[in-house]
Amino acid sequence: MAHGTNAMLAGMGRRDEATVPGTFGRARDRGLLAAVAGGFTLAQLVLVHPSMGLGWDETVYVSQVGTQAPAAFFSAPRARGVSLLVAPVASWSTSTTLLRVYLALLAGVGLYLALRAWRGLFPTGVLATAGALFATLWVTLFYAPQAMPNYWVAIGALVCVGCYLRARADRLDRRAWWGAAAGAVLMALMRPTDAAWVALPLLVLSVRQWRLALALVAGLAVGAVAWVTEAYVSHDGLGERLSEASRIQGGLGWHNAVDDQLRSLIGRTLCRPCTGEMPNPAVTLWWFVLPLLAVLGLAVAVRAGRTAYTLVPLLIATTAAVPYLFLIGYAAPRFLLPAYALLAVPVADALRHLVTAPSGRWRPVVATLVAVGLAGHLAVQYVVLERAVDRTTADRRAWTRSAAELHRLGVRPPCLLTGHEAIPVAYYTGCSSGAIRGHNANTTKADILRTARTLPVGALTPPGGIPPGYARTWQTHRLDGLDVHIAPGPV
Numbered sequence: 001m002a003h004g005t006n007a008m009l010a011g012m013g014r015r016d017e018a019t020v021p022g023t024f025g026r027a028r029d030r031g032l033l034a035a036v037a038g039g040f041t042l043a044q045l046v047l048v049h050p051s052m053g054l055g056w057d058e059t060v061y062v063s064q065v066g067t068q069a070p071a072a073f074f075s076a077p078r079a080r081g082v083s084l085l086v087a088p089v090a091s092w093s094t095s096t097t098l099l100r101v102y103l104a105l106l107a108g109v110g111l112y113l114a115l116r117a118w119r120g121l122f123p124t125g126v127l128a129t130a131g132a133l134f135a136t137l138w139v140t141l142f143y144a145p146q147a148m149p150n151y152w153v154a155i156g157a158l159v160c161v162g163c164y165l166r167a168r169a170d171r172l173d174r175r176a177w178w179g180a181a182a183g184a185v186l187m188a189l190m191r192p193t194d195a196a197w198v199a200l201p202l203l204v205l206s207v208r209q210w211r212l213a214l215a216l217v218a219g220l221a222v223g224a225v226a227w228v229t230e231a232y233v234s235h236d237g238l239g240e241r242l243s244e245a246s247r248i249q250g251g252l253g254w255h256n257a258v259d260d261q262l263r264s265l266i267g268r269t270l271c272r273p274c275t276g277e278m279p280n281p282a283v284t285l286w287w288f289v290l291p292l293l294a295v296l297g298l299a300v301a302v303r304a305g306r307t308a309y310t311l312v313p314l315l316i317a318t319t320a321a322v323p324y325l326f327l328i329g330y331a332a333p334r335f336l337l338p339a340y341a342l343l344a345v346p347v348a349d350a351l352r353h354l355v356t357a358p359s360g361r362w363r364p365v366v367a368t369l370v371a372v373g374l375a376g377h378l379a380v381q382y383v384v385l386e387r388a389v390d391r392t393t394a395d396r397r398a399w400t401r402s403a404a405e406l407h408r409l410g411v412r413p414p415c416l417l418t419g420h421e422a423i424p425v426a427y428y429t430g431c432s433s434g435a436i437r438g439h440n441a442n443t444t445k446a447d448i449l450r451t452a453r454t455l456p457v458g459a460l461t462p463p464g465g466i467p468p469g470y471a472r473t474w475q476t477h478r479l480d481g482l483d484v485h486i487a488p489g490p491v
Helices: 002-010 027-047 056-063 081-090 096-116 124-135 138-143 150-169 174-190 192-205 210-234 238-248 258-264 281-304 307-326 333-356 364-408 422-429 445-452
Strands: 416-419 432-434 457-461 475-478 483-486
Touching: 027 096, 027 124, 027 138, 027 364, 056 081, 056 422, 081 096, 081 150, 081 174, 096 124, 096 150, 124 138, 124 333, 138 150, 138 333, 138 364, 150 174, 150 192, 150 210, 150 307, 150 333, 174 192, 174 210, 192 210, 192 307, 210 238, 258 281, 258 307, 258 333, 281 307, 281 333, 281 364, 307 333, 333 364, 364 422, 416 422, 416 445, 422 432, 445 457
Parallel strands: 416 432, 416 457
Antiparallel strands: 457 483, 475 483
16 A cells, blocks of 8 residues: 555656646735634633643643642653643643643644645635634534643644645655654644554555655654653653553553544543543534545546645554554544645645636535535534533633632642642642652652641542541541641641
């Protein structure tokens, strides 16, 4: 397959001018993509509350560079890219609203640049449609303004694959070479393992283009150098860090998580364990239509003689999705964002074919049917997004109320919280967080008791939960959805 695809790639220099009309550099072309990106930013600010508090994972990333609380434990699977991304704001401000606005603006710029990376490969209208399709998914809108890595892996994948195809089509296009490397850097900064699943097929396809392969490898190395270095400093080596990351994710191996991903489409941000009934078919229909349209896009590309432009993103979307569909035993919808981003391009091309084929003229009846389908799809996405935002906002406000009550009880910085939901509650309270077992273990019972002699310490449990042995005699107080067992005052 690699040999056949390489043969197709070798012929990409002979561009189909009928397929890519006009000059991409025209102001109206750039303006169309800018309008999509600007609309995406505006939709984030309107539909996702900028004041929505930080989530569990966000508090870990932001605390590494922020001033609100000490740095939380940084487990093996995480990479420092998100912390680097938020540092320009989080390093001097504790305003969640300001951080959300900053990330929304940055997400819009990222989408614009990612679409620009595909210039000359598809008509601008197709790229704008692809951007709009990706940008209007509830999971994209929900996570783009959050301090999380998956959206940025998706942007990096779009940039990397688009520039890779341009570099193969025109070996003198040095900007495309640099763009492919930059996309690899961004992915590896955010999630090195995800970057590997995207880049490996590109490296296989570049077996006869060693300079392009070298650019990709260099990009991956630059992006992952901090993660690899940290592996040897803090995790006893790269192999041990990968093994530890696998354990935290439930042990990588054969797991059919397709049904878990379907259950998560209702707006469940983490489906672990993933139980319960399947969502209404109206919620999951788009998930099944997406690959069908992608296959149609491939058929269109084959007939037009530009197979590789569509086959390569389909291949990379598949490899990006494989670990989250078949190698882990749980689901989160954000895991598939890179696959959705790459699928959006051939899907947009397929939609253009449906409304204009075979003569290239507008087909009013088909266009109306497609418009109605898209309108229904957008309505479903909006309903799911609204519910996810409301539920998430309520949960994070509960952490804010718990922090206020802890302050009233005398647990103020510097302080330490352990136990159930200790990481996010500690961030909101301004405390350090600690655990003696589990994925985030970073302390011992002796260290906790030693700290309690000089600082306020609380052990959190679910309502009515049994506290750890060292906290059995500590005073218990009810918080918002939690119990806290507070150590006697420092001596």
